[in-house]
Amino acid sequence: MRIKSVKWWTYHILVGGFAVLMLYPVIWLLMSSFKESNAIFVTAKSLIPDPFILDNFAEGWKGIGGNSFGVFIKNTAVLVIVTLIGQVISSSLIAFGFARLEFKGKALWFGLMMVTLMLPYEVVMVPQYIIFSKLGWLNSIKPIAIPAYFGHPFFIFLLVQFIRTIPRELDEAATIDGCNTFNIFYKIILPLIKPALATAAIFSFYWTWDSLLGPVLYLNSPAKYTVSMALNMFLSNETVSNWGAMFAMSVVTLVPVFVIFFIFQRYVVEGISTSGLKG
Incomplete structure (x- = not known):
């Protein structure tokens, strides 16, 4: 019993220590958001703010370019919802086709789809920008949201x-009962893959919420900026950067991320672990 107790305490102390180590940057960010902007890096070794201020949140919420930070949160939320719906629906339909249907060149198309996972975004960035520019989609969320309705390789896999x-x-039983292909997908497959769909939705939320490169490329009006672009605007190469406001708004933008994770974390684990099995 004594040996088991020692092992139990040792395990939890080690795990707790690693947890604190991993969370330290987040804790430092949170504490820095309550410090004066010009004292954040001067007192970087001290976590406790002195003095403890709330002005950073009020100043950061004022936003930039005459737009409050709430505008950027709303823009990002709209982009996230539109992109998430497109990626989950299209990826599930494509995945059903690869997993259940038989068609000519199936292995080839699946292989090509998997190859796109290894392509860095920088490879397709310029061709896509030229295409979207000719379509007149610049300064809108179309170049970011519409491609989501053609599937995401990782989610498809x-x-x-x-x-x-x-x-x-x-x-086969559904076919005997008179179901066509779409009904098999909608009534049989879709309800059974909810954990994987939830996992795809969560990852889509995370990746779109903190995406910076896409919005920077296609959005040039401050009224349409996302939170990642707004946070970047608090930094300046010509004047003094407003670190306090940026850290305060970073904390605000982290709240939805943590809420989504803690609510749906079991779906992430279940979706990823089960998808590695083959019946």
């Missing part, structure tokens, strides 16, 4: 692996 764990006998 994740969902394909999940669908393959579902017995084909369910499809």
